[in-house]
Amino acid sequence: MVDITNTSPSGSAVHRPIKILSPQLANQIAAGEVVERPASVVKELLENSLDAGATVVLIEIEQGGQKRILIRDNGAGIAKDELALALSRHATSKISNIDDLEHITSMGFRGEALASISSVSRLNLTSKPSAQAQAWQACAEGKQMQVELKPAAHPDGTSIEVLDLFFNTPARRKFLRTGKTEFQHIENIVKRIALTRPDVQFELKHNQKLCCRYPRVKDIAKRIEQVCGKNMLLNCTPIDYSFDGMVLSGYCSKLGHGIATRDLQYTFVNGRMVKDKLLAHALRQVYEDTLPPQSFASYVLYLQVSPQQIDVNVHPAKHEVRFHQSRQVHDIVFKAVNDAISYYADNAATSGKNVLEAPSHNYIQTLSPARSDSSNKDGMSTNFVNNDYSDTQGSRSQSPLGLAKSSQHRSNVPARREIKANHDFYAGIDLPSSSQHPLPTVELTKATQHNQAAHSNEGQNEQHRQLASPSLTMHHYLYNSPYVVLARGENLDVLPISKLLAKIVKIRILDSTIAQPLLMPVSVENKLSIKQTQLDYFANMNMLMSVSHQKLILKQVPCELRQLPWASIFPQLISAEIIAHKLDADILASTIALAWLRSLEVTSSMLNGWMNELGAQQLQTLCEKHAKSLHLSTWMSPDK
Numbered sequence: 001m002v003d004i005t006n007t008s009p010s011g012s013a014v015h016r017p018i019k020i021l022s023p024q025l026a027n028q029i030a031a032g033e034v035v036e037r038p039a040s041v042v043k044e045l046l047e048n049s050l051d052a053g054a055t056v057v058l059i060e061i062e063q064g065g066q067k068r069i070l071i072r073d074n075g076a077g078i079a080k081d082e083l084a085l086a087l088s089r090h091a092t093s094k095i096s097n098i099d100d101l102e103h104i105t106s107m108g109f110r111g112e113a114l115a116s117i118s119s120v121s122r123l124n125l126t127s128k129p130s131a132q133a134q135a136w137q138a139c140a141e142g143k144q145m146q147v148e149l150k151p152a153a154h155p156d157g158t159s160i161e162v163l164d165l166f167f168n169t170p171a172r173r174k175f176l177r178t179g180k181t182e183f184q185h186i187e188n189i190v191k192r193i194a195l196t197r198p199d200v201q202f203e204l205k206h207n208q209k210l211c212c213r214y215p216r217v218k219d220i221a222k223r224i225e226q227v228c229g230k231n232m233l234l235n236c237t238p239i240d241y242s243f244d245g246m247v248l249s250g251y252c253s254k255l256g257h258g259i260a261t262r263d264l265q266y267t268f269v270n271g272r273m274v275k276d277k278l279l280a281h282a283l284r285q286v287y288e289d290t291l292p293p294q295s296f297a298s299y300v301l302y303l304q305v306s307p308q309q310i311d312v313n314v315h316p317a318k319h320e321v322r323f324h325q326s327r328q329v330h331d332i333v334f335k336a337v338n339d340a341i342s343y344y345a346d347n348a349a350t351s352g353k354n355v356l357e358a359p360s361h362n363y364i365q366t367l368s369p370a371r372s373d374s375s376n377k378d379g380m381s382t383n384f385v386n387n388d389y390s391d392t393q394g395s396r397s398q399s400p401l402g403l404a405k406s407s408q409h410r411s412n413v414p415a416r417r418e419i420k421a422n423h424d425f426y427a428g429i430d431l432p433s434s435s436q437h438p439l440p441t442v443e444l445t446k447a448t449q450h451n452q453a454a455h456s457n458e459g460q461n462e463q464h465r466q467l468a469s470p471s472l473t474m475h476h477y478l479y480n481s482p483y484v485v486l487a488r489g490e491n492l493d494v495l496p497i498s499k500l501l502a503k504i505v506k507i508r509i510l511d512s513t514i515a516q517p518l519l520m521p522v523s524v525e526n527k528l529s530i531k532q533t534q535l536d537y538f539a540n541m542n543m544l545m546s547v548s549h550q551k552l553i554l555k556q557v558p559c560e561l562r563q564l565p566w567a568s569i570f571p572q573l574i575s576a577e578i579i580a581h582k583l584d585a586d587i588l589a590s591t592i593a594l595a596w597l598r599s600l601e602v603t604s605s606m607l608n609g610w611m612n613e614l615g616a617q618q619l620q621t622l623c624e625k626h627a628k629s630l631h632l633s634t635w636m637s638p639d640k
């Protein structure tokens with residue numbers, strides 16, 4: 001039984017009654033989450049000023065903010081009879097129902113910041129909306145939560161003065177660093193916020209000394225220059241991409257232009273400064289191998305997504321957001337930044353210019369409806385769609401593994417690369433071992449030869465006719481077997497699933513016009529010392545790998561094969577056999593297919609999907625090449 005009482009020092013159980021906390025204590029507890037240090041106060045107050053539509057915000061700090069923080073704005077102001085309410089917990093003008101929470105465009109929404117701040121400081125809130133003749137001031141002190149109102153002199157707008165932060169919470173005060181360090185945090189916050197709003201003037205003073213002043217400017221590049229310095233723009237390339245309602249814009253380091261610190265790494269989502277792990281991961285992945293050791297990329301990136309696509313209510317200080325389509329967001333950021341820096345590297349080399357215009361093309365296209373639906377369980381989208389794969393080119397449907405296919409595209413448009421004729425299609429590649437796939441009952445190679453020799457031209461024509469009409473084709477998956485049986489008229493074809501899958505994989509490899517980043521790169525020991533020519537071959541097939549610290553890391557894969565279980569396929573792919581081979585698409589496809597087969601339980605619906613995808617004609621060719629085919633009469637003859 002669980003003991004729900006506390007134990008006294010003497011060991012006897014003591015029951016403590018449950019009580020409602022006083023509002024002051026509740027606010028102080030909440031303040032622990034919202035107000036970590038003076039910089040958090042500055043952040044909350046600046047966000048309030050921006051939400052109030054201010055165009056000028058003045059910030060005065062004394063002793064790192066511990067003694068005094070004053071934020072003055074020319075925003076909408078707070079009416080006299082709402083001043084006390086503004087300082088109460090759960091009081092906000094920004095949302096009123098749960099639906100509003102899903103469409104948040106303001107910085108604040110919880111109605112907690114002022115209540116929290118006032119519970120751990122002495123706070124004076126002075127405000128005058130333009131429609132009100134007189135300004136009023138509300139004073140609150142952490143000790144007692146009552147608010148006093150008195151008339152004041154103040155222009156249109158609001159001033160909030162926070163004195164003696166943490167005067168009543170010594171535990172929190174102990175964790176404060178020197179005034180200089182705390183001010184650095186404040187300065188950082190002001191910079192971050194200034195980067196979101198070039199249309200707002202910010203001025204920051206510390207101990208009466210002006211530290212920075214960012215006058216209003218028209219475009220974001222000018223604000224970036226004001227905040228990050230001229231070199232930032234010189235060393236960065238602009239980004240401006242949109243995809244499926246998301247827009248990524250800003251600037252990021254050119255290839256090879258790292259700096260010694262992470263100080264110039266800024267990401268914003270819908271105007272909100274965030275330190276998002278997903279975005280950081282995508283950006284780390286872009287720059288990982290392109291910057292000298294101990295140097296870091298600089299970036300100021302603005303991601304704009306539909307407010308319904310994110311949850312902003314996931315972090316007490318709103319430092320993080322949760323993306324509903326996190327994989328897609330990761331991919332867009334990776335791809336857009338990666339391509340932009342490569343584009344500029346190429347163009348700068350040829351044009352000799354330092355700063356180039358943003359590329360006019362937009363390689364990321366909107367998902368077709370079928371592909372938009374191809375979200376996995378997390379609601380993550382599966383793939384990008386390249387220009388060649390837009391709806392106008394052919395209808396897309398979904399394969400059983402969530403891989404979109406474009407059969408019409410394939411038949412109408414020549415494949416990107418020529419498929420090299422290779423008569424040793426499966427030479428050197430073993431079928432799955434019997435322990436993994438029991439019941440290998442027929443000798444396939446001989447059977448195929450027998451099959452081909454036995455059929456007359458006439459017989460083959462009949463076969464064509466039957467296979468060309470999919471309604472005549474029946475197939476059956478032998479449970480737990482590596483074969484699929486196709487019934488065609490009076491013939492039975494026994495086809496190894498590995499051949500079917502290899503065909504699908506090969507088509508997908510050749511169809512993939514772009515490489516897509518894996519959310520989590522897969523690495524294996526580089527024991528076999530893969531050669532550069534082989535890495536180049538893989539790269540040409542949209543499988544991008546890098547070697548780092550004796551590890552071989554698979555980072556990008558053909559877009560049409562994005563959903564494969566690469567974590568289990570890659571170690572099998574980088575095998576002695578494949579490294580020993582002169583690689584070609586067939587070998588690559590069949591090795592991937594076998595590894596895929598070994599890592600999955602193949603279901604009959606997958607098989608159906610693959611066969612439908614291939615279509616009658618290709619299926620027939622495959623059977624002619626690899627199936628054992630026998631006429632029913634052979635199976636059913638009395639001597640059998």
Ligand SMILES: Nc1ncnc2c1ncn2[C@@H]1O[C@H](COP(=O)(O)OP(=O)(O)OP(=O)(O)O)[C@@H](O)[C@H]1O
Nearest residue numbers: 048052077086092093108109110111112113114158
């Ligand atoms: N500078 C300001 N100008 C005008 N109104 C303000 C200002 N600061 C606060 N307010 C008003 O006071 C209310 C309470 O502010 P507070 O920061 O506590 O909550 P919030 O901004 O609504 O939500 P959050 O706790 O997420 O910041 C706001 O909703 C807003 O109406």
Ligand SMILES: [Mg+2]
Nearest residue numbers: 044048108113
């Ligand atoms: Mg607020």
